[in-house]
Amino acid sequence: MKHLLLLIALSGSLCFVQAQDTVIKEDFKPSTKNQPQQEYPQVNSQGYARFKIIAPAADSVRVSLGLGGQGGTKLLKAEDGSWMGTTAGPMDEGFHYYNINIDGGKFNDPGALNYYGSTRWESGIEIPAHDQDFYALKDVPHGHVQQVLFPSPSTQTSRRAFVYTPPGYYENPSLRYPVLYLQHGWGEDETAWSNQGHANLIMDNMIAEGKTKPFIIVMTYGMTNEVRMGGMRNFKIEPFQTVLINELIPYVDSKFRTIADQQHRAMGGLSMGGMETKTITLGNPDVFSHYALLSGGTYAPDDVNANKSKIKLIFLSAGSKERPDGVRNAAAALKEAGFNAVSYVSEGTGHEFQTWRRSLRELAPLLFKE
């Protein structure tokens, strides 16, 4: 079926090829997250993705992306021995993880760059987004993303974190900066917000446009992946809480020009990182003053009433496809209870990185307003 689809689309004729009544536009271009010089995978302006895999003697090749209920996208063998196919429908805007099943084994697409998610280095693909400009690489002053190795006696090793220092950090050695501690989700690691999220580029662009004050962002591994996806009730916050509060924050405050007090320290996280944020902020009201849960739960007034005077912002976001009334209602209840609470819903996306890139874009201007 898909082979037929490809032939019809290539011939340029207008016809109804799917129950969806959509003509697939043949404006496919290599995904911006391909390896250098790799033509495939490709994406078009409507959000379709097209794959090409070389495995001449394979019996079956399937891509994990595509209409969920249909088990991904089955590729068909072309005359030259390559396997090709196009998703049956368009995908949500933004970044997606995927992998390839070849004869029953899971492998990555050699055409794509790799991104850590679902506890493995997956392939990644970027679907064009109408608002993609806000995370584009532009000719503006850029911050630095610093890989640091901080001592962690509690885990008996040096642990890695990435620290974004904003443009101007080096030119203004007398300035000190507030800090956002920003966590990834289950299955991910400390590279997620930079590689998948483009947090540094989002910040660079907003700072250049004067949309946010500059601040430091710290991104470390939230120790999320020891539990399996369905095993959240077994998750214990104490090990990561110890690393964060006792080891990482002191390290950052000693090596970077931070404003090292509660009023100038924020914590946020996506998905399971939001769950961690909620637990840690509630357990440490003298450490953080700005709280952000991105597709990561909500606070109720009862959770936070005891510390109202210390909490400057509660930010709750979700994609429009993941029951957004949860965050809207929670923010309304918090506002009613006297908190500076904001909800944000990303239109047309679900539990995925475009929701979280946009959430950071909405969150940043709200942080650290005196």
Added chain:
Amino acid sequence: MKHLLLLIALSGSLCFVQAQDTVIKEDFKPSTKNQPQQEYPQVNSQGYARFKIIAPAADSVRVSLGLGGQGGTKLLKAEDGSWMGTTAGPMDEGFHYYNINIDGGKFNDPGALNYYGSTRWESGIEIPAHDQDFYALKDVPHGHVQQVLFPSPSTQTSRRAFVYTPPGYYENPSLRYPVLYLQHGWGEDETAWSNQGHANLIMDNMIAEGKTKPFIIVMTYGMTNEVRMGGMRNFKIEPFQTVLINELIPYVDSKFRTIADQQHRAMGGLSMGGMETKTITLGNPDVFSHYALLSGGTYAPDDVNANKSKIKLIFLSAGSKERPDGVRNAAAALKEAGFNAVSYVSEGTGHEFQTWRRSLRELAPLLFKE
């Protein structure tokens, strides 16, 4: 044959299993460059590597590593549907790139981390080395590795570089540091010296032991991969030379506390990065004062006589398996001509990263001696 080898090795009996007369020690452990929680690939104390790939319906699975002339290591299907095999002989100490051929297609090993080489993100494996301590992650003060995006009008984009700032950089804001510009080889990119080379850990450890003065290392993409491996005669140095001299050096000197003069600026590179180093240093004698070619060619006295007073060090290294007399003889001739020339030969390695890790270890203490 290899299946038999595995059975015999596992049974622990002493016997001659190969023409090599070597008993394979069953002390295999997961490679230190595996993805989190992945058991395979594994390596033993003798340098053998063992692989396990899940691809139940595949017809053939082959690993690109193993005795060169034998075309890698063919895996055999075990009862549980996994494919397994062990290299026919031991491998050189240190880091190796590899990939997996499944039914005629090239893919990565899902158990291994990825490293950029041969113009693709390859799988990587680490063979234990008798001297591996010098690049180990230790409980010493660590430098930061900063990802920077510097403006490059000549290539109409912002380009990436990684800048290693040594431990103490933040604690001593009045100190300024010399700089080593360190290039990768053909097929690699700006991540090579950090990810494959562990340059930051080598420096952290030597600084902790007082074996080298601290300095900054800058690692950017040398624009090597537009030419194919055999197409060196088509390579033009001018684009990269322009990026390095006109764009990157000024950026580094403006954002970091460098000692921004010729006497405190070094350039080095491995393989094709050495070729670039030779060309650029000879063409810009007022920019660099310390030159290092790592498995990357040599200088003759005639190349450098005109600028003798400006050149403080010429360092030439090679692996013992890659005609090391070249660097020994060249250094001797340079010394005879009055230069501070040093050669270093890495024992038991060839054109591979262990040679270059060791070369950096030998080079660093020689740099920037007043």
